[in-house]
Amino acid sequence: MMLPYPWHKALWDKVARVEALPHGILIHGRQGIGKLHFARCLAALLLCSRQDKFRGACGSCSGCHFMMQGVHPDYVEICPDEEEDGKKMSRLIKVEQIRDLGEMLSLTAHQNGCRVVLIHPAESLNISAANSLLKTLEEPNPGTYLILVAHHPGRLLPTILSRCAQVEMELPDRQEALGWLELQGLSQAENWLERARGAPLLALKLSEGEDESVRQILLEGLSKPLELNVIDLTEKIMQVERGKIFSWVYFWVMDLLNLLAIGQVRCHSDRREVLASLAGRAGRVELARFAQQITESLRTAEHPLNAQLSLEEMLLDYRALFANHPVS
């Protein structure tokens, strides 16, 4: 069942309880606060056949089932077509995409008589696409809803703006956003929320991107054990949760063991060559013991002050695995 994010509650109550929703709805607000998700929840509500009773999508009628499987015949999402130009990513919604809509909207609705079109981000409509959309907004078929999502409504044609009911989504309350981020398992949620200027989904996205770049730095370091500057590397990676780093190292070592045992790499196929060059340089027993050590230290919770120390120790142990077997 599709539920809006917790910080949407007040807005959801306001919008979803409107007796007759207007045919054109524009949801706008900052990036990373869940506008698209909110719009999808609203679409699900409109397409649910038990919406009158519950004022929320019931999650169990056939319309809701189709929505959850992403195959609702009366629902269309339109966004910039990424594949159309081959390699080049298109950032615009083209007029053909809107014209195709006309055809779909001329057919009878399959389910509860409603049809919903969601367009995001609406500012990527090119001029002719926007003009073509206007016709649909001017003469809406009964039961047809157009939901537009925009980060920058000022970039939309005034004629489109004037035909839509505007729903402004504000930044969530800071404490509520922090609580939600912590529930997602994000450490240092405050820092990330700060960097995302208060937008929780953006904060989560930033943290994931950051983790990946730290993982690459770590793998670079592990690739050259004899040149490994333990203190330097620890400093670069310790912003990421210790548990994550340990498990990255664990999977790296498991790939070394996989190579030795079955000649295969399971987790780092993009670094197969360097792993193969390392595998023969450390003893299998020592590698297995090191992997065992990591799983044991993963089980013990540690005071954050000790995190740096335990990272340094782990990297020293890793380096030692290869130091005793120098390249001949």
Ligand SMILES: [Zn+2]
């Ligand atoms: Zn339903």
